[in-house]
Amino acid sequence: MPKKTLTIALMDPPYESENLTTAFRILDIAARRGYDINVFAYEGASGLAFVRQMPHPNPVHGKDVAEENHPTTKDQVAALLAAAEQNGGKVDWVNCGMCVDERGVNEFVPGTRRGSPADFHAFAEASDNVLVIPTK
Amino acid sequence: MAKKTLNIVESAYRAVMEEQDDTILWLLAAMQGAGAEHTVVLRGNAVNYAVASQGVPGLTIGKWKQTQAPKMDRDVLDLIEKRKIPVYVIVEDLADRGIERSELVPGVQLLSRMELPGLFTEFALVTHW
Amino acid sequence: MTQYLLIESRDPFESNDVSYYYDLARGLAESGNQVTLLLVQNGVLSARPSAHSAALGALARSGVTVLADDFSVQERGIARLAEGVVAAPIDVVVDHLAAGHKTLWH
Numbered sequence: 001m002p003k004k005t006l007t008i009a010l011m012d013p014p015y016e017s018e019n020l021t022t023a024f025r026i027l028d029i030a031a032r033r034g035y036d037i038n039v040f041a042y043e044g045a046s047g048l049a050f051v052r053q054m055p056h057p058n059p060v061h062g063k064d065v066a067e068e069n070h071p072t073t074k075d076q077v078a079a080l081l082a083a084a085e086q087n088g089g090k091v092d093w094v095n096c097g098m099c100v101d102e103r104g105v106n107e108f109v110p111g112t113r114r115g116s117p118a119d120f121h122a123f124a125e126a127s128d129n130v131l132v133i134p135t136k
Numbered sequence: 137m138a139k140k141t142l143n144i145v146e147s148a149y150r151a152v153m154e155e156q157d158d159t160i161l162w163l164l165a166a167m168q169g170a171g172a173e174h175t176v177v178l179r180g181n182a183v184n185y186a187v188a189s190q191g192v193p194g195l196t197i198g199k200w201k202q203t204q205a206p207k208m209d210r211d212v213l214d215l216i217e218k219r220k221i222p223v224y225v226i227v228e229d230l231a232d233r234g235i236e237r238s239e240l241v242p243g244v245q246l247l248s249r250m251e252l253p254g255l256f257t258e259f260a261l262v263t264h265w
Numbered sequence: 266m267t268q269y270l271l272i273e274s275r276d277p278f279e280s281n282d283v284s285y286y287y288d289l290a291r292g293l294a295e296s297g298n299q300v301t302l303l304l305v306q307n308g309v310l311s312a313r314p315s316a317h318s319a320a321l322g323a324l325a326r327s328g329v330t331v332l333a334d335d336f337s338v339q340e341r342g343i344a345r346l347a348e349g350v351v352a353a354p355i356d357v358v359v360d361h362l363a364a365g366h367k368t369l370w371h
Contacts, residue, residue, distance in 0.1 A: 004363045009263075018306045019274065022355065025336065029359045043159055117166035124172070124261065125139060129362040132263040133370050134147060134160075144369075146282070180282060249285070253292035256367065257267065264369040 003089070005036040007123040011135035013044025014053070014073040020045075023133050024076050027091075031080055034087035038123035039094065040115070044135065046099035048073040049109040074109050081111045094119045138173040139260035144252075146180035147265055149208075153195060156206045158185065160265045161215060168219045175259070176215060177247060179226040183233065186212050186225050186240045209241050216243040226252070268299045270361035270368040276310040277317045283308075286371045287320055294328045301366075303357060304350070305334040309341060318347030325349025332357060 008027065012019045030037050041048055055070035057063055077093060084091045094115030100106050108114070124130050145160050152158050164174045178185055185208040194202030215221040224247040230237065237246065247255065256262050271290050277283040287302070294300040302324060304312055311317045312333045325331045325348070332353040333346055346352060362368055 006359075006362050022274070022305050022334070022337075025355045026358050029356050030362075033359065033363075035359075035363070042163065117163050118170040120163070121138075121167040121170040121172045124141070129365055129368065130261055130263065131358070131362060131368050131370065132265065134265045135150075136147065180285070249288070250292065253289065253296050253298075256269075256293065262367050262369055264371055 003035060004030075004033075004128045005038070005126060006030055007038040007040065007120075007127040007130045009040040009042060009120060009130070009132045010045035010048065011043045011133065013047050016044070017135065019133050019135070020048070020073065024073075024080070026131075027080050028083065031083040031089060031091065032087055034084070034089040036089050037080075037084060037091045038127060039091065040096065040120040040123060041094065041099075041112075042096045042120075043099050044103075046095045047103055047105045049077045049093060049095055049112040050074060050105035051107045051109055052105075077109045077112060081109070092123070094123075138171050140173045140175070140258065141261040141263060142175050142177065142255060142259040143263050143265060144177045144179055145182045145265045146178075148181035148184055152206050152208065153192075153202070156202075156204050158206070158208060158211060161185070161208075161211050164221060165211075165215060165219050168221055175222045175224070177224045177226065177252065177255070178212075178244075179229050179252075181233075183225045183229045183235065185209065186223070186244045187235060188239060188241045212244065213241050216241075224255075266297055266299060268301075268361070268364070268366040269293050270301050270303060270358065270366050272303045272305055272358065272368065272370045273308040274306045275371060276307040277320070278310060279307070282371075283311070284320070287324055290329045291324060291327050299330075300328070301330040301332060301357070301361065303332045303334060303353065305337050305355075307337075307341075309333045309337040309343060312338070312346050312350045313341075313343045314345060314347045318350070321347055322349040 053072040053074045057065045058068040093112035097114045191207035194205040224245045290302045335352040
């Protein structure tokens with residue numbers, strides 16, 4: 001399968017929209033195919049890789065932290081980076097810097113980085129294709 | 137030469153007071169400054185961004201006062217005049233919302249819904265915001 | 266001829282803007298392009314046979330390939346899809362992107 005470079009722009013914050021469930025499913029497929037993937041995490045999505053996210057128990061369902069095994073997007077981001085690498089691809093995950101600053105989420109999953117709209121422009125220019133997943 | 141990108145913007149007045157901008161128009165302006173070649177189509181409620189003389193004074197919450205309240209019409213003019221980003225509005229969406237063409241800021245171009253598919257062919261990328 | 270993938274995440278029960286997107290798909294197809302409409306998330310709700318699914322059948326007859334994300338369909342317990350709609354894995358998004366097809370999300 002020929003290698004491709006894809007760019008995806010995300011906007012939704014964690015835990016608020018099914019857009020991210022679908023986005024991560026798409027990204028996972030691309031990572032398993034060994035593609036190079038650029039992610040521009042804009043606005044609320046700049047919190048997806050915030051390393052201080054913590055899982056929690058579920059008292060309504062009577063599950064402790066371990067049993068609930070609550071997803072965190074930071075773990076999904078880390079897993080995505082690992083999957084790409086395992087399959088011969090790479091992920092360049094950019095968290096929009098001003099978005100990070102105003103949200104106070106300036107600690108990222110290792111392997112992701114701070115960036116700016118100039119990165120999104122560079123991604124778009126260098127990619128085989130671009131998908132923007134807007135927020136509502 | 138950058139890839140020509142058509143950006144269809146429909147999200148309107150989402151967090152504009154907090155961000156003091158529409159974050160999509162802001163992003164496109166910033167990318168244009170980095171060398172991008174963008175065109176904007178305002179559709180749906182976003183056609184309201186092209187209405188002249190809009191905006192409110194800054195928010196006041198307790199002793200906190202906002203000093204840079206946004207003005208969407210000013211930002212649309214900025215895109216057109218300073219950033220050289222062509223801006224279209226969908227005429228049917230104006231009509232649906234009771235907006236007269238005379239109310240629009242200068243420089244905005246009119247486009248019918250039926251013409252939108254044809255416009256796609258002129259662009260390497262089309263994004264929907 | 267250009268190929269397009271239009272991804273619709275919204276449903277016509279909550280959003281009356283979905284008709285704009287279906288019309289866009291039709292307009293692109295009628296202009297001679299190859300168009301796929303992929304319903305995802307609540308967008309698949311219109312693929313359950315109902316008063317709203319007729320629009321999807323009409324789109325399919327106009328030449329648009331109408332797909333429904335199988336994950337979203339299963340998640341919502343949709344046992345049967347309306348005429349003209351076919352279930353598909355989310356891989357199709359990556360297929361279209363990798364093939365350079367213009368891909369939009371609504």
